[in-house]
Amino acid sequence: MKGSVESALTQLKAWLAQPDLPSDGRLPPERELCTLLGVSRGALRKALSTLEQDGELWRQVGKGTFIGARSVEKSLSISTVAEGSNPLEVMQARLLVEPMLAGEATVHATGAHLAEMHRCNRIQREARTWRQYENADNRLHRTVAEATGNTVLLALFDQLNAIRRTVVWGRLRDKPDYPPADHKSFGQHELLVRAISERDQEGAYQAMHDHLMTVQESLLRASSRGSGSEPDNF
Amino acid sequence: MKGSVESALTQLKAWLAQPDLPSDGRLPPERELCTLLGVSRGALRKALSTLEQDGELWRQVGKGTFIGARSVEKSLSISTVAEGSNPLEVMQARLLVEPMLAGEATVHATGAHLAEMHRCNRIQREARTWRQYENADNRLHRTVAEATGNTVLLALFDQLNAIRRTVVWGRLRDKPDYPPADHKSFGQHELLVRAISERDQEGAYQAMHDHLMTVQESLLRASSRGSGSEPDNF
DNA sequence: AATTCTAACCAATTGTAAATTGGTTTTGCA
DNA sequence: TGCAAAACCAATTTACAATTGGTTAGAATT
Numbered sequence A, B: 001m002k003g004s005v006e007s008a009l010t011q012l013k014a015w016l017a018q019p020d021l022p023s024d025g026r027l028p029p030e031r032e033l034c035t036l037l038g039v040s041r042g043a044l045r046k047a048l049s050t051l052e053q054d055g056e057l058w059r060q061v062g063k064g065t066f067i068g069a070r071s072v073e074k075s076l077s078i079s080t081v082a083e084g085s086n087p088l089e090v091m092q093a094r095l096l097v098e099p100m101l102a103g104e105a106t107v108h109a110t111g112a113h114l115a116e117m118h119r120c121n122r123i124q125r126e127a128r129t130w131r132q133y134e135n136a137d138n139r140l141h142r143t144v145a146e147a148t149g150n151t152v153l154l155a156l157f158d159q160l161n162a163i164r165r166t167v168v169w170g171r172l173r174d175k176p177d178y179p180p181a182d183h184k185s186f187g188q189h190e191l192l193v194r195a196i197s198e199r200d201q202e203g204a205y206q207a208m209h210d211h212l213m214t215v216q217e218s219l220l221r222a223s224s225r226g227s228g229s230e231p232d233n234f
Numbered sequence C: 001a002a003t004t005c006t007a008a009c010c011a012a013t014t015g016t017a018a019a020t021t022g023g024t025t026t027t028g029c030a
Numbered sequence D: 001t002g003c004a005a006a007a008c009c010a011a012t013t014t015a016c017a018a019t020t021g022g023t024t025a026g027a028a029t030t
Helices: A006-018 A031-038 A041-053 A078-083 A087-107 A111-126 A130-146 A149-168 A183-195 A199-224 B002-014 B031-039 B040-052 B078-083 B087-108 B109-126 B130-147 B149-167 B184-197 B202-225
Strands: A057-060 A066-067 B056-060 B064-067
Touching: A006 A031, A006 B031, A031 A041, A031 B031, A041 A057, A041 B078, A041 B130, A078 A149, A078 B149, A087 A130, A087 A149, A087 A183, A087 B087, A087 B149, A111 A130, A111 A183, A130 A149, A130 A183, A149 B040, A149 B078, A149 B087, A149 B149, A183 A199, B002 B031, B002 B040, B056 B130, B078 B149, B087 B130, B087 B149, B087 B184, B087 B202, B109 B130, B130 B149, B130 B184, B184 B202
Parallel strands: none
Antiparallel strands: A057 A066, B056 B064
């Protein structure tokens, strides 16, 4: 009959109105529920589908059908994301996000931000250990994010950074002992800070993009070189 | 003999100095390693223990023994970020992030992604309740993030979305009962999906940007109107 | 002829039991 | 007494079967 789906919808709504449904918001599997309501599985599924579009329940393969809104805490775990990712993917995300942050920083950066960036540049030039260089690099990138003046963007950067660290952790065994000598990054970092200082939005975007491109290139070079350590300040 | 532990420590350090140890930093299980080094398990364990106290490796039952420092997962609290933010700031972050995601989606979107986006468009056109409309909107935006094919970008979008929901949580009084009638968003959503379908990167970026601009405008209009409900699908 | 129902199959997830692994205790031996 | 070997324990991973939402093909019904 034609109205079988509507009938199923009615039956389903009536069943959901029951006061004694399980407290975890999970309703029986479709194969049980359809016999319980005396409708075919197809009709039940169409009824469930409309209720899902209304946001009154949500379904997931292998898990079940649940009342209410989907739980959000799914992919917020940094380690979970990191496990399903790889250095190249993180790098490409950085290539999209960080130049945008640099461009935004040109609009909102304060004098304190600029001073801190210059300080990072100086520390990098004078760095004598890899650790010093790396710390200054991290600090510079985060200062750019701070300079956007947007706490949400800063939180996103921190999330990206945490994912990056977790992805790299375990892969990078032995870091070099000394900072890079003939390194492009020196000049690129200074170009970046200059562009932000001069409120050159496009220039800052480009400088950050170029810098991350060289990082990506050395990353690719390293991974193609085999199991060797990943270089640069990735 | 007395110096068996010291012998084990020496052997172990020599083994760790090997250049071809596995890249994940994991050592062979104790039962293998002790035969490998020709020492008893007890002596090996004492040697491992001293190295662990020195922070040169860490161990966990059932997992293994690893070189380096334990990974630390510091979880970034969404509610903390949300408390120090506001709807306008979230909106500006969206304006910077989501058009970029849309542009990237044009490169990597699969047929399944496009089908899902069209489905969201259709549901929005046919929506009869606000909740239906809002669900489809959320779904569409998330599908765009999925279509980037980058799990890190997807995680960042989820983070941004979670912040948005938390920020809006306490401020949104009463939602309208019916979906928007003369709404710009209809056309904008369809423009967006069309641009992604046609692999028009710049067009997708622009469409998402325009869409979010109208959302922001209505948000500003609402907040200037006083304590009234924030409209649209913010 | 069209629709709907049934059954089978698929893919994601969960549940479970066995195997693995670091930590501890017991036993054997010199 | 001291140490090595074995046995045992608990946390974790792995392998595999069972469950569950999603899909498709063919039979059944109208």
